[in-house]
Amino acid sequence: MKRHSGRLTIAVLALAGAAACSTGGGAVHAADTGTPSATGGDRTWLAALHQANLAEIQAGELAKKKGTTPAIRSVGAMIVTDHVASDDQVARVAKSLKITLPSSAAPADAAAASRLANESGGTFDHDFVSTMMTGHQKMISKTQTEIAQGTEPQVKNLAQSTLPVLRKHLTALRKAAPTG
Numbered sequence: 001m002k003r004h005s006g007r008l009t010i011a012v013l014a015l016a017g018a019a020a021c022s023t024g025g026g027a028v029h030a031a032d033t034g035t036p037s038a039t040g041g042d043r044t045w046l047a048a049l050h051q052a053n054l055a056e057i058q059a060g061e062l063a064k065k066k067g068t069t070p071a072i073r074s075v076g077a078m079i080v081t082d083h084v085a086s087d088d089q090v091a092r093v094a095k096s097l098k099i100t101l102p103s104s105a106a107p108a109d110a111a112a113a114s115r116l117a118n119e120s121g122g123t124f125d126h127d128f129v130s131t132m133m134t135g136h137q138k139m140i141s142k143t144q145t146e147i148a149q150g151t152e153p154q155v156k157n158l159a160q161s162t163l164p165v166l167r168k169h170l171t172a173l174r175k176a177a178p179t180g
Contacts, residue, residue: 038097038152045146046094046155049162050101052139053087055109059132062116066124071176078172079132082165089161093154109135122178129177136170 038046056079063076094101104110112131119127143166146159 038099038155039150041146042097042150042152042155043099045142045150045159046090046099047102048106048142049139049158050087050090050094051104051106051109052135053083053090055105055113056083056132056135057087058105058113059116059128062113062124063128066116066120067128068121068125069176069178072125072128072178075132075169075172075176076128079169082169086162086165089158093158096154097152125178129173133170133173133177136166136173140166140170 060076060079060083063072064080067073067076091101093099105113112135116124116128116131140163143159143163147156147163150156150159
């Protein structure tokens, strides 16, 4: 009888395991495996914002030092402050969703920062404003798309809070633009 009850116990345990798997008890969720839970579009937008933040922080630091007018230096400081805060939020959301962010700015943005680093005077001011306006316009467009089409609530909320900051920067850049 003992031998028979041992087989019965094994059979019951095997059935219980099979039942758990078929009812979802054995389901593996993204949080359990480290698999990202956000869609491709959400991940793409987070990565793009992170890379833009890295580039704009670098450009803003240059403007704080190399800008020839108080307006350029002030916009540079604002861009640094706001994009550091933005990137902190991006990192927090990415971590909670188990998304790995790029480690550097996009190649085109890195090239623009390198170009800015080698410029001075009015040429720097003009190129800084032009480069930052183009970058902000592109990021505004991507952010509007994320708000309209994103699926992950944390990412959409970040996009909604980011959009007014990007617009504020664009307005400040227009006002600081060198004339002539």
